[in-house]
Amino acid sequence: MGIVRKPGQSNRLEDYGISYHAPLDTAATGLPPRSVDCITSTTVLEHIPEPLLEAVLRECRRLLRSSGLMSVIVCCQDNYSYGDPSLNRYNYLRYSDRQWRLYNPPIHLQNRLRYPDFVDVFERTGFEILEKRVAAGAPDELECVDLAEKFFAYRRDDLV
Numbered sequence: 001m002g003i004v005r006k007p008g009q010s011n012r013l014e015d016y017g018i019s020y021h022a023p024l025d026t027a028a029t030g031l032p033p034r035s036v037d038c039i040t041s042t043t044v045l046e047h048i049p050e051p052l053l054e055a056v057l058r059e060c061r062r063l064l065r066s067s068g069l070m071s072v073i074v075c076c077q078d079n080y081s082y083g084d085p086s087l088n089r090y091n092y093l094r095y096s097d098r099q100w101r102l103y104n105p106p107i108h109l110q111n112r113l114r115y116p117d118f119v120d121v122f123e124r125t126g127f128e129i130l131e132k133r134v135a136a137g138a139p140d141e142l143e144c145v146d147l148a149e150k151f152f153a154y155r156r157d158d159l160v
Contacts, residue, residue: 027055029063036063039070045118046074050111057125070127074118079110088141093159096148114151116158 013020039060048056077089137160
């Protein structure tokens with residue numbers, strides 16, 4: 001059974017001005033420059049490998065009209081903690097990059113970038129950040145994690 005619609009109700013994305021393109025290389029879409037009004041990303045950027053993230057955001061910047069906006073939600077916690085209650089949200093910060101590669105399959109990659117890393121890559125790619133909202137973390141959970149050395153350079157607030 002398909003989607004049931006009321007008589008006269010549109011069932012085409014084009015009627016709403018939406019075009020769907022898949023599959024598509026998000027770092028090189030081939031779409032015309034400044035052809036997009038709005039880009040949204042909800043819990044996606046944390047799954048893009050760090051070396052590719054800048055290229056993806058440069059492409060987003062190229063596509064946006066001068067009046068365009070990009071809205072982003074990034075989840076900076078270990079996704080495995082959702083399915084395994086024995087893991088806390090910062091568990092993945094205990095592993096070195098070499099160790100993390102063993103647990104981090106490409107099909108569900110987690111880049112482990114922290115808040116300042118995301119701010120930095122947006123600024124490097126030419127975005128003007130109009131508003132930042134940071135959800136409260138759980139510092140008590142972070143205290144239970146023996147951090148990998150690479151995360152020592154971060155302020156505690158930036159880790160949570």
